[in-house]
Amino acid sequence: EPGDHAHSVEGSGWWNIPYPESFDVKLLPKPQDHIRIDGNQFVDQQGQPFFFRGLNIADPDKLVRDGQWSQALFKEIADWGANTIRIPVHPIAWRQKGKQWYFDRLDEAVIWANSYDIYLILDWHSIGNVEDGFFQHPMYQTSLVETRNFWADMALRYRDVPTMAVYELFNEPTVNYMGVANGLGDIEWDDWLAFLESNIDLIRAYDDKVIPLVAGFNWAYDLRPFAKAPVRRPNVAYAAHPYPMKAQPKQRTKANMFKAWEQVWGFMADDYPIIATEIGWVQADGYGAHVPVIDDGSYGPMFTEYANNKGLSWCVWVFDPDWGPTMIHDWQFTPTEQGAFFKQVMQQQ
Amino acid sequence: EPGDHAHSVEGSGWWNIPYPESFDVKLLPKPQDHIRIDGNQFVDQQGQPFFFRGLNIADPDKLVRDGQWSQALFKEIADWGANTIRIPVHPIAWRQKGKQWYFDRLDEAVIWANSYDIYLILDWHSIGNVEDGFFQHPMYQTSLVETRNFWADMALRYRDVPTMAVYELFNEPTVNYMGVANGLGDIEWDDWLAFLESNIDLIRAYDDKVIPLVAGFNWAYDLRPFAKAPVRRPNVAYAAHPYPMKAQPKQRTKANMFKAWEQVWGFMADDYPIIATEIGWVQADGYGAHVPVIDDGSYGPMFTEYANNKGLSWCVWVFDPDWGPTMIHDWQFTPTEQGAFFKQVMQQQ
Amino acid sequence: EPGDHAHSVEGSGWWNIPYPESFDVKLLPKPQDHIRIDGNQFVDQQGQPFFFRGLNIADPDKLVRDGQWSQALFKEIADWGANTIRIPVHPIAWRQKGKQWYFDRLDEAVIWANSYDIYLILDWHSIGNVEDGFFQHPMYQTSLVETRNFWADMALRYRDVPTMAVYELFNEPTVNYMGVANGLGDIEWDDWLAFLESNIDLIRAYDDKVIPLVAGFNWAYDLRPFAKAPVRRPNVAYAAHPYPMKAQPKQRTKANMFKAWEQVWGFMADDYPIIATEIGWVQADGYGAHVPVIDDGSYGPMFTEYANNKGLSWCVWVFDPDWGPTMIHDWQFTPTEQGAFFKQVMQQQ
């Protein structure tokens, strides 16, 4: 019972702006399972374990500008063996392009992904402290209200769409501002939990199947506070961005890396499903090398072994030759070092 | 003691933007009583009971676009017997047109209304959950700060103006988002009360005579929470929007409708003055028919009998041929079914 | 460890907007002491007492429009004997011109001021109640988030720059709205303290040397609430704007004025350093005369005697012929009454 009175049958006034509509699931080319959570695993409609393993693409806004937003891109990714594409939406682009533009692009992404039985992880790609309004870069600036509106819009738009499987609520939360401050900062864990839970409640008001994915501070690396104070909502998954330089054991052996990962985020996999939504590396002299992604290449086999041990899902950053660490040298999709590695892993899955 | 130093005598910089000014009451063509609250009634300056009974017009922005914003419109409404016009200001139009544009229009409305001894109810026409920032439609989007600024601006502008009699703080509050959600939502009654009271305090800082009008959830239908936790401020009136389909007794007899109304909102009239600021109906096959306004026509006599029994004030929605349920078929003011009915009732009052 | 992945080496997208950078202190023409707080005094690098004594200029935006933003202006001010320039940044101009424009102007101001061994007090020139979003005039409108972002931007930009000595967090806080209301209002002292402290923490995350300067209500006049509840951070100074008409003793003798000042704000100087960042007067028939700046001229010697007794720092309002009370009749810098007085005092310091 909308209770709306201010509309007319025709006309161009603001009172004739259409009401929001949901994506019509009949437009999906193929049947596709709804993935859900069972204990600490994702499972398909038969209850069999499912692992989201794929990659990140750039923001649709960038891909359109580059002339790369097309079904061919999704086909290439399917050929690489990915079953998942994570799509980052940057707040600055969301405001510039507007809601309808992103609906149009995400509608296309849903149809293309579905046609290759790929799942989508939609990522609100901010970095910073949304409570206090500080962000690492202008492209990440958003607000509590804009974030809520984004998720409300998305939850209504894509409810009942199995392809749109995961909503990553906030890409990389940080406490200390912008990464250039002295390490101070003042977000309380309770406030962060309340932020996450209120967005989950909001999404659930529209969609009871989609999987909310939540992160901890230190750029989505540290899940330890959740051990004592987890999200008080069912059917939630946890994110980690365990880039190679995040763990700093004294000796960089595999055992020490596994131990470091286990202590800070991996332990959560015993109780909850985890998706490492950003992993990847580049050599120190490679394109886009920067802290914390520099590695000699041992990271790839090490991480995938740990992921197999723990039953983790993951997405490599990033299938775009301009952003880094990249999987491809160019738009002919020539694999980089990490690109070649993860392509082989994905094709064998 | 403004303590302002940053002004110059001439120039065009932002430091020369004029300070806000109040409407000059000497511009009113006629003397007009200040209406005030006495117990559960409105009374005029002689202490005699007064009932606001009239109608809603569209937003001034729409009427100007349609070429219908003129004293002739107010004269027509006076001829129909209305002693009250409710003016909805939609947040989207408020932002598009700006404060000064609305001041200019409302100054005109005050002068025109006063010349026919009509009172104005100014309505901040949002629908949704302003605490969480969710709204039924883009035209209703606003924020806590914008709402406060609107009322501060209005309270300063129209203080001491008897014609501007009532400020309806927020048209239709809802808990569950946009009316399309699954019924969840999370505004606390204490938060809603705090919102209402803080806006009342703000208005009172400028104007100690105007009557604040407050609503409950379910699109301004449900006043029951106020029974236990009323607004903790004196001289406040309560609003209800009892469209025909809001009450759903098993058998739609007059006695059952009266009982349903009594339980959900009418009971408040025993202690406080009530204005049903939106009432009205249309046949199921009529123009603009939608939930909750569809009725076979029995609603009109039923509601006015109940209003007479209880001493209620009311305004019919809406004196505009494009919006619905409408009172007029066209701008020649040809009455619709409800238009003809309420015209007769108003002319006999 | 910024954790940023979304950048490319070349291109014009939003992902290539440069990251914020700090001002390069090597650009300063001269060495200059960092001024710091020791007990209730400011001291230089040798630990000797230092007094900020100078004047306010207009907003850089106004000065640029008037063709007066130049090193020549700073040289003239140095010739008048000022060791301090307070620069008011008005939120309306900040939004219109943008961050980079102000960085460019303030970079210039830092270099020019440094070349004359002058210190800068940067002033976020709002007047009103930022908690509730009410401001005395459109030029003062801002928000909690915009204010925090302003200070974060400035603190990163000018860290380690001794010339940028003081950050005045919020020019003139008021409780009752806009100075035209009936005296009501609802900001709690705890909320104001929390606002100040959170901005100080934020600034400290970038800069551990700059001096935060905080004010009380009544347009930065009343410091009494701080007596019981001071800012719970070290190395903070207090501001007062003791214009002549703020103290209203029954008989306007020097003794009574000193007593009135002592009771409301001057007492704080026993424990904390104070800067009276706005002082000044004009005759009742002078340019820009308005409450609370009107005086017969006895204010000048009276205030400076009190300031000397108490060891206060101060800045005269305002070195701009258009704003009032002004120190100069014109851009040939012809001194007004107060201009001539304070020029002599500053030149003798």
Ligand SMILES: [Mg+2]
């Ligand atoms: Mg879904």
Ligand SMILES: [Mg+2]
């Ligand atoms: Mg001032």
Ligand SMILES: [Mg+2]
């Ligand atoms: Mg009035």
Ligand SMILES: [Mg+2]
């Ligand atoms: Mg990242």
Ligand SMILES: [Mg+2]
């Ligand atoms: Mg400094």
